[in-house]
Amino acid sequence: MLPQGTSLHVTVENANCTEIIDYFDGVFNYLNTMLMEEEDLANKPCMFIDSLALQATEASFYNVLVDSNCHSDESERMKEYDTALLCEELTRLWLHKPCTVFARVIVSANVKKKRRKGVVEMVDLPELLIRCGEKMASNDTPEAIQILKTIRKHSSPNGNSSKRMAHYFANAIEARLGGGGLKLYQASTNTSAAQILRSYKAYIKACPFHRMSNVLANKSIGKLAHDRDKIHIIDFGILYGFQWPCIIQGLSLRPGGPPQLQITGIDFPQPGPRPAERVEDTGCRLIEYAKRFNVNIKYKSIAKNWEDVCIEDLEIDHEEMLVVNSMYRMRNVLDETVMESRPRDAVLGFIRKLNPDVFVHGVLNGTYNVNYFDTRFKEAVFHFTTLFDMLEATAAPGEDLNRELYEREVYGRDIINVVACEGKSRVERPEPYRSWGTRNMKAGFVQMALDSDLVDEVITKVENKYHKDFMVYQDKNWMLQGWKGKVLYALSLWKPAT
Template identity: 50%
Template sequence: MGASPPSDSSSDESEYSETVLKFMTQILLEDNIEDKPCMFFDPLGLQITEKSFYDALGKKYPPSPNQYKPPSYINHNPDTKNRSHNGPKSNFTNTDPQLLGHLGEYNSSFSQATLPGHYVSQPDLQSNTDGLELLTRNFLLDTESMLQFRRGLEEASKFLPRSNQMVIDLERSNIRHRYNPGSFSKVSQQWEGEDQKKNHEREDVDLEEGRINKQPAVSAEENELSDLFDKVLLSTDALSTLGSDNKTYQQPQQANGGKNRAKKQRKKKDTVDLRTLLNLCAQAVSAGDNRTANELLKQIRKHSSPFGDGSQRLAHFFANGLEARLAGTGTGTQIFYTALVSKKISTYEIVNSYKVHLSVCPFKRMSVFFADQMIYKVAEKATSLHIIDFGIQYGFQWPILIQKLSKRSGGPPKLRITGIELPQPGFRPTEALEETGSRLGKYCERFNVPFEYHVIASQNWETIQIEDLKIDRNEMLAVNCLYRFKNLLDETFEIETSPRDAVLNLIRRMNPNIFVYSICNGAYNAPFFVTRFREALFHFSALYDIFDVTLPRENKERLLFEREFYGREAMNVIASEGLERVERPETYRQWQVRTKRAGFRQLPLDKDIVNILRSKLKEWHHEDFVLNEDNHWMLQGWKGRIVYASSCWVPA
């Protein structure tokens, strides 16, 4: 594939940066958005709702783990299956948070409510419980000593730590409520070297899975976009707008004194090594030493805060996860999390905070621009383009590609998008996804691009059949996934064929012209809790540090994003086990091996695209953002730590 002209790529990157933010503004301007739930992935939100229903029925939660997995739902309504840009109108209605990672992501259960006739279900694979139990027993046999305890289904095996533990006579503390912003200490931290000892504690695998959840469906009417907003969407002066946005967010921090003031504080006040405290607390929790864990948590709480610097905020949310784990997996975690998130957050607030995140953090914008450019090059002469998007959510990725296709010499191709997502709770599992198609259809109408849209709502993506995708071999086929593969289950649950490999094999059977995906580069998917905790600490340290440099501490969107995105994800990694733990990232090298094994060949990076992105990164963003290349992967990171990676593939 030939390289794109640098000038065109530069212009397109600028247009994307502007268009995606304005596309989000379109959502924020819609009526009644404050009353609509959010589509971003939330691993615990649905389970909390489930528990309230079980409490109302007087039944114990969680239910038996031997339940079936929920079916997939495919929209076969002729009015919505192939939605054209002038098709029937419907309101943009979201449902309970189900992301990304960041967005994005998977809840452990789904409503089995009676569905309209145009939804059909697919059988899903059953959990390999016997294989999982055998694997867990093998792990336990490799240890020198073992202490078995838990209640009921929450059996676990925990090992005593090899090092001496400080035991302090402290009674078990109650679950903490929302942190008082006026009580945190302004003590600085020094992030010293990490303990390099190998940990061999193996945590149990929790097989408990949520059950049926029913929520009333929400119906609404379509709101036409205003003429003023049309002008905003079509704005081409992207570079100046984006630059001013970044300056707006960064100037208040510079006025606060930045690093110089922090250095002065460190000279005057005692230092606290929060990283060491967190690791010691994780080891105590893993060993079942609740007294030591509670004492360490008390010290961490004293020196952490959701309103402090990056390290204090990180310690605060990691302490939440540790305390939830002490409360117990399953019901205890849900009760704790409900107490933490007592205030209902509107979709407007969530989307607005995510918009601010996109403005100051380039990772997702760079990944989307990279994917759109590669897809456009394949479809440069195609008469029909079919995009299968795993994890479409709001469809933020596609407005700039639609604009670019409309400018193609010879006219735009017919665009068909198949959006794959999790089914939403309620009686209309695909309603929010249909609204994404309706919004994209309006965008295509504005640019005279023929458009069709198809929805597949599936709880288990590996069970999707080729026939459901309606692939036409005369079309140019592109498969895309942005940061969502991390939520697929791995070999821990399906020893013979993991869901991750099954999805890659499904994509290989599609025989796409191009397969583009981006992943969250992380190593915190280890079954050993202490190892997983340490790796998560490294990863989230970089994410919280980014906001500490690019946004002022008092920025309310930053506070909300750190709590609702980073905080929830960290809670899931630390406090959950088994099927409840849905945050399972792997490194880009691991994904490279998986993808090659599935029968794909990796394409080299387009040097012009990478150079343009590197140039814009240097021009628009903080100098500590990095963009590198390795083995045909485009790597993005912060201060040398790789956070995200993108690559392109074709069938071998």
């Protein structure tokens, strides 16, 4: 492992991968390798959880953490990759199919009936949740508690989608009423990184959002960089680096050989004496992966609050093609409703100053980032109703444990943060994609046209490989993905305005 700010540089020779392949399944192979070859994942908490739990603290620990002594260990070499784990070849032609236009639908409440002593009891859990939220907003705590008791009676972490969703909202309501939201959100979990990564693997197998975003983003980057000898990718929110194995393999197939690739991985500092340790681990994995494809790669790790990153941290070479990437993590940067310094706009302004060739921006399309609790709570219920319904419809048989774990550790914690945390401790702050577009333009960006062939490829893959209720379509220069007409994710490309 390397101290923060240290660069890794590897040159690899004797490539043996020359066939034309589609690297659609690269993230699965990368995950498989991590889970098979890294025993420490069974003992470490997951980056998905720890980084945001630390960020949610009212007082920043960063200055304390970076003063701790960091030491270098040589990373243990990963075992040789088995050929079967590399991105499998998809030889059939992806035929274009027209995008199905979905009308926006209102998520209907599930009405459950329970017979008790000859009486049919009608229970509408989403409606009960919304009523409970209204009572909390008006400080009618006794009535909120009574409604919560009814919700508890009919909810369960392993029932149908409505019961599961209500269970995690009930946890969050209790935490808010008891004043323990932040403590519960930051509470350590007994679930290891390996367990959560297995559940994440099951999630991306069932849901196309992240994989399809990577297909569009990475192939767009590849097309823009087709004649460049040096490419530098600055990734705000890199986590485990799941986006980059596919682009490494794709660049290795470029006629004339791969370019020199530099990746700068940026993420929030982790708790403990070595705040950059897991961002460095990501770099070590990506470098080992690149060896398989004869890609000359350099990696640098940065563990800071994003608004504190400066140009001197980045080692920019003006001869390189500069790509800035932020995939669905900008929502965790605080906005002007919390801090007068406007960290969210400051990060976008900093990216503009870097003058990148392309800024790839993926956003979670959410409407529950408002200070009015009643409105925020209601919008959160609508949003998570969609997510739980989606998992119930798409989870593969035998994957129920992974589904339950993902709902508990990801959705459940997000719900706690949205419902039971306020101020700086509320770090789940999504905005509608059009609002992000306005922010980007104010920061000095203009939107780039999406490659229609790549959008068609994504549409066809989703239609052929996923549940019929997933949707993909294009709104101007945004690629939108969602479920049953509700837009959940949006992706676009930007460049500095001249």
